[in-house]
Amino acid sequence: MIKESEKITISCYGCGHTITLRKRKVSFAQYYICGRKSFNCKEKIPRPKLSDNLINNMVLVEEMNAAGCFYGYRYEWADKETRKSIGRAKELLNAGIDLLNNKKPII
Numbered sequence: 001m002i003k004e005s006e007k008i009t010i011s012c013y014g015c016g017h018t019i020t021l022r023k024r025k026v027s028f029a030q031y032y033i034c035g036r037k038s039f040n041c042k043e044k045i046p047r048p049k050l051s052d053n054l055i056n057n058m059v060l061v062e063e064m065n066a067a068g069c070f071y072g073y074r075y076e077w078a079d080k081e082t083r084k085s086i087g088r089a090k091e092l093l094n095a096g097i098d099l100l101n102n103k104k105p106i107i
């Protein structure tokens with residue numbers, strides 16, 4: 001059993017960089033990523049091994065300072081409102097791409 005005052009060590013999933021801190025300072029995440037952008041650690045987070053249809057119903061939740069200065073990431077199932085929001089964002093993206101390809105004036 002870990003006491004509240006005990007420290008634990010968290011490793012960056014991308015580069016292995018570690019940080020040691022009190023357990024109560026750590027939020028749950030599937031993957032912890034350091035903030036060193038030159039290592040591109042976030043890009044190393046694996047995608048869930050599901051069919052494309054199921055992956056479209058998942059979102060990657062990011063939490064700043066989940067463990068000290070580390071970011072925390074976890075996959076969650078998108079709720080109904082989030083799926084609607086994703087649908088609207090995709091419509092906007094597709095409309096923008098259409099405008100760029102057809103070079104229509106934006107009015």
Ligand SMILES: [Zn+2]
Binds near residue numbers: 014016017034036039
């Ligand atoms: Zn890292």
